[in-house]
Amino acid sequence: MKIRIYYEDTDAAGIVYYANYLKFCERARSELFFEAGLSPQSESGYFVVKSLEAAYHAPACLGDMLDVGTTIVQKGAASLVLEQKVLRDGEALFSMKIKLAFLNEGRPARIPPAIQSLLSSWEKGAS
Template identity: 50%
Template sequence: MKTRIYYDDTDAGGVVYHANYLKLCERSRSDLFFEKGKSPAIDGGHFVVRHLEADYFKPAKLGDLVEVTHELIAMKNASLILKQFIFKGEEKLFSMTSTLAYVKEGKPCKIDEETKAFFASVFKESE
C-alpha cells in the first residue's frame, strides 16, 4: 500500500509520530482485504494484535510518499505472524513483526481454511 504522509500523521516538527507507523501498518493490513472485495471482519470474528516488536530506522516526514509491504512469517491454527515494512523509495524506515490472533466474542478461535488460503494467495502475490 502506498500512502502520503499528511499533517495529522506528524508531530510539531513534521516527523511522523511514532504510534502512527503502527496505524499505517494497520491500514495496510485492512487494505489487503478491501482490495480483494473482502472485510477484515470474518465470520463474526476479527484479528487482534497479541504481540508486536517495532524497529524505527529513519523518520518519515510530512509530504513523503511511503509504501507498506508485508511478509507472512507463520500461519498457525488461531494466529499468524506477520512482518511489515515501511519504505520511502528503496530506503527502509520502519519494520514491525506482529502476532495477530483471530478472535470471536473475545476468545481465540481457529482460522478457517478459506481465510488461510486467502492469506496464502495475498502474500504469494506480494513476493
Template identity: 40%
Template sequence: MHIFRVRVYYEDTDMAGIVYHANYLKFIERARSDWVKQQGLDQNEMREKDGIVFVVRRIEADYLATAKYDDLLEIRTLTKSMTGVRLVMTQEVCRGEEVLFRAEVTAVCVTTDGHPTRLPLKLRRHVH
C-alpha cells in the same frame, strides 16, 4: 508481497515535522486491512455473520529513520508464517528503497466475546 501506499499529511507529524511514532502503527494497520480485503475477506461480514474478528496479539517494532510531511510511503506486507490460529507478518514502511520502520506483527482471531478461534478457512487456504 502486498504493497500499500500512503502520503504523509500534516496531521501525521509532530512538532519537529516528522511522523509521530504512533502513526507508523496506524499506517501498517491500514495496510493489513487492505491485505485482508485483497484475500477476499470482508471483516464486517466476518464479525456479523461468523462472530469473529482479527486482533493484534504482538508487535515488535524498529524505528530506523524518519518520514516527513508530504513523503509518499510504501508499506510492504509479507506473510512470515501461519498456523490454524496465528498469522505472523513482517511489515516495512519505506520511502523509495529506504526502510524507515519495520515490524513483526502477530495477529489472531477471536470471537466477538473475546475467545480465541481459528483463522478463517478461506484465509488459510489462500495464503498457504
C-alpha cells in the same frame, strides 16, 4: 500500499509521529482484506494483536510517499505472524513483527477457509 504523509501525521517539526507507523501498518493489513472483497472483521471472527516488536530506522516527513509491505512469517490454525515494513524509495524507515490471533466470541478460533486462502496469496508476495 502507498501512503502520503500529511500534516496531521506529523509533529511540529514535520516528522511523522512514532505511533502513526502502527496505524499505517494497520491500514495496509485492512486494505489487503478489502482488495480481496473480504473484511478483517466478520461474523466468523476477527483478528486481535497479541504482540509486536517494532524498530524505527529513519524518519518520514511531511509530503513523503511511503510504501507499506506485508509478508507472512508464520501461519498457524488460529494465529499468524506478519512482518511489515514502511519504505520510502526503497529505504526502510520502520519495520515490525506482529502476532495476530483470530478470535470468535472472545475465544481463539480456527481461521476460516476464505481467510486462509487470502493468507496464502500473501505468502506469494503481498504489497
